[in-house]
Amino acid sequence: MLSCQKDKFSLPSDITYLNCAYRGPLMKHVEKIGWEAVSQNNDPSLINAGDFFEPFKRSQKLFAQLINAPDPNRIVLIPSSSYGLSNAANNIDLKKGDDIIILDEQFPSNYYIWERVAKERGANLKIIENPNKTLPSGELWNERILNAIDSSTKVVAIGSVHWADGTKYDLKAIRKKTDEVGAYLIIDGTQSVGALPFDVQAINPDALICSTYKWMFSPYGCGLAYYGPRFDDGTPIEESWMNRKDSHLFEKLVDYESAYKSGAMRYMVGQSSNFIVLPMLEACLKQLLEWGVEHIQSYVQSIGIDSLEVVKEAGGILASPETRADHLFGVYLPKEIDKDKLRHELKECKVIVSFRGNAIRVSPNVYNEAADFLKIAECLKAARVGTT
Numbered sequence: 001m002l003s004c005q006k007d008k009f010s011l012p013s014d015i016t017y018l019n020c021a022y023r024g025p026l027m028k029h030v031e032k033i034g035w036e037a038v039s040q041n042n043d044p045s046l047i048n049a050g051d052f053f054e055p056f057k058r059s060q061k062l063f064a065q066l067i068n069a070p071d072p073n074r075i076v077l078i079p080s081s082s083y084g085l086s087n088a089a090n091n092i093d094l095k096k097g098d099d100i101i102i103l104d105e106q107f108p109s110n111y112y113i114w115e116r117v118a119k120e121r122g123a124n125l126k127i128i129e130n131p132n133k134t135l136p137s138g139e140l141w142n143e144r145i146l147n148a149i150d151s152s153t154k155v156v157a158i159g160s161v162h163w164a165d166g167t168k169y170d171l172k173a174i175r176k177k178t179d180e181v182g183a184y185l186i187i188d189g190t191q192s193v194g195a196l197p198f199d200v201q202a203i204n205p206d207a208l209i210c211s212t213y214k215w216m217f218s219p220y221g222c223g224l225a226y227y228g229p230r231f232d233d234g235t236p237i238e239e240s241w242m243n244r245k246d247s248h249l250f251e252k253l254v255d256y257e258s259a260y261k262s263g264a265m266r267y268m269v270g271q272s273s274n275f276i277v278l279p280m281l282e283a284c285l286k287q288l289l290e291w292g293v294e295h296i297q298s299y300v301q302s303i304g305i306d307s308l309e310v311v312k313e314a315g316g317i318l319a320s321p322e323t324r325a326d327h328l329f330g331v332y333l334p335k336e337i338d339k340d341k342l343r344h345e346l347k348e349c350k351v352i353v354s355f356r357g358n359a360i361r362v363s364p365n366v367y368n369e370a371a372d373f374l375k376i377a378e379c380l381k382a383a384r385v386g387t388t
Ligand SMILES: Cc1ncc(COP(=O)(O)O)c(C=O)c1O
Pocket: 021, 022, 079, 080, 081, 082, 083, 107, 109, 110, 159, 163, 188, 190, 191, 211, 223
């Protein structure tokens, strides 16, 4: 069992940070690696051709291990989820009348691109509504998703959990149904990979796209994507010289090469040798593997066992544990809680969460403790209508 890892972070001692879904904090040793990487850039003569390509190979292997992907060459560096999702969406042979299934109030990076390709190709954007926006409703929502997949479905593009309240989707059942009709399954793993186990071999997504600055603690402007075999012959959204065959042969760069590197490697972002970010990302992935993602999820679950009961007694409404994640969940608010007052109380107590719809989004990680949830309970009590 993992113990609290607060000493690995530099979070200010007077705040209660329960907002990893917004941004993960840097770890102390990762910050140090970043400063060292900056200094190393003072002398470019120390950077050789191999340094452009080799460092990412280490992160590829580590991330492949993290998500149980058999081939590290299917992992690429991306600058954002919107970038990774665009590479997927642009390489699906969508035809007029095809359905693209997405979910209600999905994160915009996983909405706009589908809206655009649907418009361009005459496909239908089929949005599966959340059955109840003011209370948890994961079970019924999952049922609706499965029922919506039929022979017109070309793509299902969803998050692994809902970014605002941590509703879990039954990815195995969704994969089974998409396989039956030959549809693609594209998963935005940003809000879970790193904190909730994800197994590529068990789910077999066609693409898994993750920004890493939340649950993988990396610097901003960085992400990792997995592309399965259906994308092997696609066209990337940009034409980086680095993604062409033999791009490591610097003296031959203007013997222009028509072939991309094989498979997914064509989708790497330009300047993928980012000399400052990559050493930091690598250190984050190593730490996650050392902790073990399953242990991170059980840690955040364990700190909530008793303390979330107190949150419920104070009026907070939580989904049943089977239908939500433990690292990201909504505390829905009954009408007896004055939202503005709650906002004020949380601010006064320096408890950092996000307000999303009729819930506060609570997203703990290994630096939190049970006592942190109790502070939410205190704020809920103080925010009851009629309390002065
Ligand atoms: C589900 C989800 N996907 C992606 C992102 C980030 O998207 P991008 O990397 O395109 O900025 C967020 C940010 O909150 C998110 O919640």
